Amino acid sequence: MKGTHLGEFEELVLLTCALLVNSAYSVTVGAKIKEQTGRSITLSTVHTALFRLEKKGFLESYMGGTTGERGGRRKRLYRITASGFETLNQAKEMRSRMWSLMPDYKF
Amino acid sequence: MKSVQPPRLADRFLKFYCSSQYFEEVQGDLHEWFAMRVEEKGLVRARILYYYDVITYIRGFRLKRINEMEGNNRMLLVNYIKVASRQFKKNFWYSTLNALGLTVGILSALLISIYILDELSFDRFHKDSESIYRLVNYNPSGGDKSDATPSPWKANMKSTFPEISEHTRLGQDVVLIKQDEQNTLEAGFYWADDNFMSFFGFEVLSGDRKQMLLEPNSVVVTKSKALRYFGDVDVVGRTLPIRVYDGNKDFLMKITGVIEDVPDNSHLQFDFLGSMSSTTEMYGKFEQWWGLNWLRSYVKLPNDVDMEALLKKVPDFFERHRGEGASQYNGIIFQPLIDIRLGSTDIGGSTVKGNKDFIFLFGCVAIMVLLAASINYVNLTTAKSSLRGKEVGMRKVFGSSRKQIARQFYVECSFQILVALVLAVGFAMLLLPAFNSIVDKDMIPQDFFQTPVLVVMGSVYLFILLLAGFYPALVMNRFRPVDVIRGSISGPMGGKSWLRRLQVLVQFSIAAFLISSTLIVMNQMRHINQFDKGFNTQQLININVDDRSMQKDLMLMKQQMSQVAGVKHISASGEALPSAMNFTMGFRWEGKNDDAKYDIRIVAIDYDYLKTIEANLTIGRNLSEKLSTDSSQVCIINEAALRKTGWESIDGKKIHLDNSEREVVGVVENLHYNSLHAAVDPVVYMIVAPGSRASADNLILKLETANLANTLSGLDDVWKSFSDQPFDFSFVDKSFAELYGDENKFVKVVIGFALVGIFLTVLGLVGLVSFMAEKHAKEISIRKVLGAGKMEVFSKFGAPFFLIFLISMVLALPVSYLLMDKWLQNFAFSVKVSWPVFLIASGVSLFITLLSIGSQTLKVATSNPVKYLSDQ
Structure with missing residues (x-):
C-alpha cells in the first residue's frame, strides 16, 4: 500500500517522536537523532519527514502555546498516533522475526 | 542579545517564500537550531549554515500560495500580463520578429552547445578514464606520431615503467566471415589482449568480462553483430568461422561474450574482438618483432603520476632494448584517453578524429550568435519601451510606486524571454534529427537537459532579463509623471543613447567577424578541394588486394x-x-x-x-x-x-x-x-x-x-x-574527399550558423533604424519643410552609424584575422589570409548598414511631411 510505507529516516523520526513525550518538534527530534546516531542532521529534512508522517497518519500535530522562548513564536508539537505506534511495532517485530532466523555466522 | 541574531537577509528570504501556514513554526525552529549551532560551532559558521538551512527548507508544500501574496500585487500581476499581451498585439510584426530573433539565437546556441558537449564527452564513460593513457609511437628526429606501436612494448615496458599498472593492446585485422555460403568483409575486427575487457568499461551483456578473451580462438561480438549473424543476442558458446585476410588463414572462433554496441562517443570503434592468443600461430614471433608497428596500446597510470619523471625514462627504455642511439628516432608519448578525440590531428592512425580548433571556432560562432540575438532583443525591447512614457506616467499618477513599475517591466520581459526559451528548446528537439544527420551524430533530446546546458540557458535568461528589463525599469522611472503626460518629454531617449551606440557597435563587430571568418573558412575548403595533388584523381579507382x-x-x-x-x-x-x-x-x-x-x-x-x-x-x-x-x-x-x-x-x-x-x-x-x-x-x-x-x-x-x-x-x-571474396574498389577522388568528410560537413554547419548570426544582426539593425526613423519622423519632416534635401536627411542620420561602423571594423577585423590565422595553421597547406576578404566583409557590412538606414530614412523623407506633423 503506497503512502504508508515507512522509510529508514522516517522510522527514525517516528521512533524519536515516540520517545519525546509532549515535547517532540523538529528541533528536539533533530537534536535527539543527532545525539543518538551521530549523523549530521538538516533541520528541513526532519521537518519534511514530520510533515509526511503526519500525512500518513502516524503522527498528529498541535500548536504549542506562546512562551518566552524563541521570540514568542509557537511550536508545532507532534504526538504519535495509535497507527504510528502499531507500525513501529510491526517494523520491530519483523526485524526480530528475521533475526531469529539468522544463521550462526562466524567471521 | 543582538549579536546572536540569525542573518536578517535569510529571514527575509524565508518570509518571502514560506507559506504563512508554516512560517511561524519554521522560523521559530530555525532560530532555536541557530542558537544551538552558535554554541557548537561559533557565530560565523552558524550564520553561514543558517543561509543553507533556509535554502534547504524550500519544499513545494511550504511555498507561498498565490492567494497568500499581497492582494494588490497579485491583481497587478494579471494586469501586467494583460498589458504585455496588448503591447504585443499592437506591434504584432515588430514583436514577433523580435521574439523570433531571440528564439533562433537561443536555438542555434542550444544545438551548438550539445554538439560541443558531445565532442567533449568522448571516452569519459570508462571507469577511471582519467588514468588511462594511449601510447603514441613518436619519432623525435622526424616528428612523426602514430598510434600504431610495436608489439614488444608490452612485455618490456613493465620493468622500466613500474608505474604502469595495466597494459592492453588491440590490433585491427580485416576478416572475412563465412556464413550460409555468403562471405562478408568485416573491417571492425580486432585482436585484443586478454585483459582488454577488464581494462576498459565497455558494457558486457553476457559472458565473464575477465575470462572472455583468455582462450585462443575466442571472440567477443557486439549486440548488433550478434543479431546480424545469428538473429539472437544469446549466442555465447556458438561458433563463427572467419578467415583472416592478411594471414590467409581460417579460424573457427568460439563466441565467449556479447557486449553492448560500442557507444558513439568512444574513439575505439569495433564490432569483434578476437583473443590475442589466437594470433601467435599465425603471426609467429610478432611479440619480439620491434619493427612491426601494428597494435594500439593503452596503459593505466596512477592518478598522481609524475609525467615528467615518466618521460625521462623513455630514452633509457629504447637505449636498453634497441641499442645505443635508438632513442634518437624512437619515443613514446603518453596521451590521456580523454584527449584522444580532440587532440590527435597530428597523430597517424585510422580512428575518426575531432579537432579542437573546429570546436573552438564553433564555440565562437555560438557565442556570437547568442550575443547578436540578445543584443537585438535588448535593443528593440528598450527602444519600444521608451515609447511607453505615457503609460508609466499614468501608472505613477494612480499611485504606482517605482518598485511596482520596475516590477512591471521585469515581469513583461521575463515572460517574453521564457516563451522564447521554451520555443527554442521545442524547435531544437524538432530539429535534432536533422542536425544529427548533418553532423553525423546520435544525440538525443535528453542531451538538452545536461547541467552545463541548463546553466548556460539560465545565465542567458538572467543576462537578457537584466539588460532588457534594467533600462526601462530604471530610466523610465526617473521622469516626473507630469512632464511625461504633458508631453514635454516625448520619451526618455536623451542621455542613454551611448548604450545603444555601444550595442550597435557590438552588432557591427559580430557581423564583420562572422562574414570574414566564413569567407576564410570557405576559401580554405575550396583550396583543399582544388589543390593540385601532383596527380590526377579523376576517374581513378583503387582495388585493394589484401589477400x-x-x-x-x-x-x-x-x-x-x-x-x-x-x-x-x-x-x-x-x-x-x-x-x-x-x-x-x-x-x-x-x-x-x-x-x-x-x-x-x-x-x-x-x-x-x-x-x-x-x-x-x-x-x-x-x-x-x-x-x-x-x-x-x-x-x-x-x-x-x-x-x-x-x-x-x-x-x-x-x-x-x-x-x-x-x-x-x-x-x-x-x-x-x-x-x-x-x-x-x-x-x-x-x-x-x-x-x-x-x-x-x-x-x-x-x-x-x-x-x-x-x-x-x-x-x-x-x-x-x-x-x-567480394570485389571491393574505391574511387580515388571520393576517398580523398572522405579524408575531409567530417571537416567539410562541419564547415557547412559552421557557415550555416554564421549565416544565422549575420541574419540576426541585420534584423536587429533594420529594426533599430526603422524605430529611430519613426521616432525622428517629426524632426525629419520639419527639416524637409525648412528645405532639407533627401541626401542631407540621409547623411544626418547615417553619419553616427558610419562612425560606429568604422570603429567596429577596427575592432573586429584584427580579432578575426588572429583567430582565423591560428585556425589555418592546422593545415599543412593553407591559404593566406588575404586583405580582400576583409574588404569584402566590411563592404558587405557597410552595404547592409546603408541599405537599412537608407531605406528607413528615405521612407520618412520621401513621404508627405503632413503625415507626421498633423497629429500635433
Whole structure:
C-alpha cells in the first residue's frame, strides 16, 4: 500500500517522536537523532519527514502555546498516533522475526 | 542579545517564500537550531549554515500560495500580463520578429552547445578514464606520431615503467566471415589482449568480462553483430568461422561474450574482438618483432603520476632494448584517453578524429550568435519601451510606486524571454534529427537537459532579463509623471543613447567577424578541394588486394584487367591512394655527412604507375621495361626526398635503403598521398619484387568516363576468376574527399550558423533604424519643410552609424584575422589570409548598414511631411 510505507529516516523520526513525550518538534527530534546516531542532521529534512508522517497518519500535530522562548513564536508539537505506534511495532517485530532466523555466522 | 541574531537577509528570504501556514513554526525552529549551532560551532559558521538551512527548507508544500501574496500585487500581476499581451498585439510584426530573433539565437546556441558537449564527452564513460593513457609511437628526429606501436612494448615496458599498472593492446585485422555460403568483409575486427575487457568499461551483456578473451580462438561480438549473424543476442558458446585476410588463414572462433554496441562517443570503434592468443600461430614471433608497428596500446597510470619523471625514462627504455642511439628516432608519448578525440590531428592512425580548433571556432560562432540575438532583443525591447512614457506616467499618477513599475517591466520581459526559451528548446528537439544527420551524430533530446546546458540557458535568461528589463525599469522611472503626460518629454531617449551606440557597435563587430571568418573558412575548403595533388584523381579507382595468396597472381590479374574495355591504364602499387604510407626504411644518401637517422617511405610501383596517375617528373626519366636494371637497381624519389639530400643534380647518384642501394633516375613532383593536414614526406618509388611486405598489393586503374558500369562489371568478372571474396574498389577522388568528410560537413554547419548570426544582426539593425526613423519622423519632416534635401536627411542620420561602423571594423577585423590565422595553421597547406576578404566583409557590412538606414530614412523623407506633423 503506497503512502504508508515507512522509510529508514522516517522510522527514525517516528521512533524519536515516540520517545519525546509532549515535547517532540523538529528541533528536539533533530537534536535527539543527532545525539543518538551521530549523523549530521538538516533541520528541513526532519521537518519534511514530520510533515509526511503526519500525512500518513502516524503522527498528529498541535500548536504549542506562546512562551518566552524563541521570540514568542509557537511550536508545532507532534504526538504519535495509535497507527504510528502499531507500525513501529510491526517494523520491530519483523526485524526480530528475521533475526531469529539468522544463521550462526562466524567471521 | 543582538549579536546572536540569525542573518536578517535569510529571514527575509524565508518570509518571502514560506507559506504563512508554516512560517511561524519554521522560523521559530530555525532560530532555536541557530542558537544551538552558535554554541557548537561559533557565530560565523552558524550564520553561514543558517543561509543553507533556509535554502534547504524550500519544499513545494511550504511555498507561498498565490492567494497568500499581497492582494494588490497579485491583481497587478494579471494586469501586467494583460498589458504585455496588448503591447504585443499592437506591434504584432515588430514583436514577433523580435521574439523570433531571440528564439533562433537561443536555438542555434542550444544545438551548438550539445554538439560541443558531445565532442567533449568522448571516452569519459570508462571507469577511471582519467588514468588511462594511449601510447603514441613518436619519432623525435622526424616528428612523426602514430598510434600504431610495436608489439614488444608490452612485455618490456613493465620493468622500466613500474608505474604502469595495466597494459592492453588491440590490433585491427580485416576478416572475412563465412556464413550460409555468403562471405562478408568485416573491417571492425580486432585482436585484443586478454585483459582488454577488464581494462576498459565497455558494457558486457553476457559472458565473464575477465575470462572472455583468455582462450585462443575466442571472440567477443557486439549486440548488433550478434543479431546480424545469428538473429539472437544469446549466442555465447556458438561458433563463427572467419578467415583472416592478411594471414590467409581460417579460424573457427568460439563466441565467449556479447557486449553492448560500442557507444558513439568512444574513439575505439569495433564490432569483434578476437583473443590475442589466437594470433601467435599465425603471426609467429610478432611479440619480439620491434619493427612491426601494428597494435594500439593503452596503459593505466596512477592518478598522481609524475609525467615528467615518466618521460625521462623513455630514452633509457629504447637505449636498453634497441641499442645505443635508438632513442634518437624512437619515443613514446603518453596521451590521456580523454584527449584522444580532440587532440590527435597530428597523430597517424585510422580512428575518426575531432579537432579542437573546429570546436573552438564553433564555440565562437555560438557565442556570437547568442550575443547578436540578445543584443537585438535588448535593443528593440528598450527602444519600444521608451515609447511607453505615457503609460508609466499614468501608472505613477494612480499611485504606482517605482518598485511596482520596475516590477512591471521585469515581469513583461521575463515572460517574453521564457516563451522564447521554451520555443527554442521545442524547435531544437524538432530539429535534432536533422542536425544529427548533418553532423553525423546520435544525440538525443535528453542531451538538452545536461547541467552545463541548463546553466548556460539560465545565465542567458538572467543576462537578457537584466539588460532588457534594467533600462526601462530604471530610466523610465526617473521622469516626473507630469512632464511625461504633458508631453514635454516625448520619451526618455536623451542621455542613454551611448548604450545603444555601444550595442550597435557590438552588432557591427559580430557581423564583420562572422562574414570574414566564413569567407576564410570557405576559401580554405575550396583550396583543399582544388589543390593540385601532383596527380590526377579523376576517374581513378583503387582495388585493394589484401589477400596475400592473391598477390602472386597480381601481375596476371593486372594483365587481364587491362584487356577490359574502358580501362585506359592500369598499374600495381604498394600503397593505396590516399594512404598513410606506413612502410618505411632507413634512408642514407651519397654525400650525407651527419649521423642523423632518417626514414624514407617506400612505395612499390610498376612501369605504368606514373602514367596511370598522371604525375609529372621534374628531373630524369620514368622506369622503363626496356632496361633490365630498372626492375631492381634504380628508383625514383620525390622532391621532398631530393630536398633532404641537398643534391644539385641526380646524375648517377645513389641512395641507401636500409642495406640495399639504388640509383636515382628520376625525381617526381611531391604527390599529396594523404590529407592536406599532413606534409609530404620523402618517398621513394621503385619496383619491389613480390613476396615482401612492401610489394604491390593494390591495383590502380584509370577508366574511361563512358560506360563506367560496363567497365566495372568487366573488372568484377576478372576479379571473380581469381577470388571468392567480394570485389571491393574505391574511387580515388571520393576517398580523398572522405579524408575531409567530417571537416567539410562541419564547415557547412559552421557557415550555416554564421549565416544565422549575420541574419540576426541585420534584423536587429533594420529594426533599430526603422524605430529611430519613426521616432525622428517629426524632426525629419520639419527639416524637409525648412528645405532639407533627401541626401542631407540621409547623411544626418547615417553619419553616427558610419562612425560606429568604422570603429567596429577596427575592432573586429584584427580579432578575426588572429583567430582565423591560428585556425589555418592546422593545415599543412593553407591559404593566406588575404586583405580582400576583409574588404569584402566590411563592404558587405557597410552595404547592409546603408541599405537599412537608407531605406528607413528615405521612407520618412520621401513621404508627405503632413503625415507626421498633423497629429500635433
